[in-house]
Amino acid sequence: xxxxxxxxxxxxxxxxxxxxxxxxxxxxxxxxxxxxxxxxxxxxxxxxxxxxxxxxxxxxxxxxxxxxxxxxxxxxxxxxxxxxxxxxxxxxxxxxxxxxxxxxxxxxxxxxxxxxxxxxxxxxxxxxxxxxxxxxxxxxxxxxxxxxxxxxxxxxxxxxxxxxxxxxxxxxxxxxxxxxxxxxxxxxxxxxxxxxx
Numbered sequence: 001x002x003x004x005x006x007x008x009x010x011x012x013x014x015x016x017x018x019x020x021x022x023x024x025x026x027x028x029x030x031x032x033x034x035x036x037x038x039x040x041x042x043x044x045x046x047x048x049x050x051x052x053x054x055x056x057x058x059x060x061x062x063x064x065x066x067x068x069x070x071x072x073x074x075x076x077x078x079x080x081x082x083x084x085x086x087x088x089x090x091x092x093x094x095x096x097x098x099x100x101x102x103x104x105x106x107x108x109x110x111x112x113x114x115x116x117x118x119x120x121x122x123x124x125x126x127x128x129x130x131x132x133x134x135x136x137x138x139x140x141x142x143x144x145x146x147x148x149x150x151x152x153x154x155x156x157x158x159x160x161x162x163x164x165x166x167x168x169x170x171x172x173x174x175x176x177x178x179x180x181x182x183x184x185x186x187x188x189x190x191x192x193x194x195x196x197x
Contacts, residue, residue, distance in 0.1 A: 124155075
C-alpha cells in the first residue's frame with residue numbers, strides 16, 4: 001500500500017466515524033442502518049478491517065452521503081481569489097464543488113429602478129445576504145426591506161431588482177448556473193440594472 005492510499009484509507013475511516021458521531025448515532029445504530037455487524041463497523045472505523053467497496057457503498061448510503069463524498073480527498077486549493085469586475089463594482093468567486101454556481105459581493109449605492117420594465121426575470125434561483133446597510137428587493141409586485149444580516153432566497157423567474165435603501169449597502173449573492181447566465185446575458189446586453197438582482 002502506498003503512502004497516498006494509506007492516507008486515503010485513514011481519511012475515509014475518520015470520515016465514517018465523524019459522520020456517525022455528527023448524526024448522534026452509536027456504533028450499534030449505524031451498524032443496524034448499514035446492515036453490518038457492530039464489530040465489523042468498529043474494526044472498519046479503527047483500521048483493523050480492510051475497506052471493501054461494497055461496504056463503503058452501504059455505509060455511504062446509511063450515512064446519507066455519496067460514495068464520492070465519502071472517499072473525496074483533501075484538496076490543496078482551498079483558498080480562491082476573486083475575479084474583480086470594476087465596471088460593475090463586483091467581486092466574483094466560482095464555487096469549485098458546484099460548477100456553474102457563483103458567489104458575488106457588491107457594494108450598492110443606487111436604489112432599485114422605479115420602472116418595472118427594468119426588472120429582470122430568467123431561469124434560476126438566487127440567495128443573498130446583506131452584509132452592511134439596508135437593501136430593497138423588488139420581487140414581482142412586492143417590495144422587501146432586507147437589513148444587515150438578513151437573507152433572501154427566491155426563484156429568478158419572478159421579475160426582480162435590488163438596490164440600496166437610504167444609503168450604501170453591501171450584499172453577498174449566490175447564483176445557481178441558470179441565474180448566473182441570466183445576469184451575464186443582461187450585462188452583455190448593456191442593461192442598466194446591475195447584478196446581483
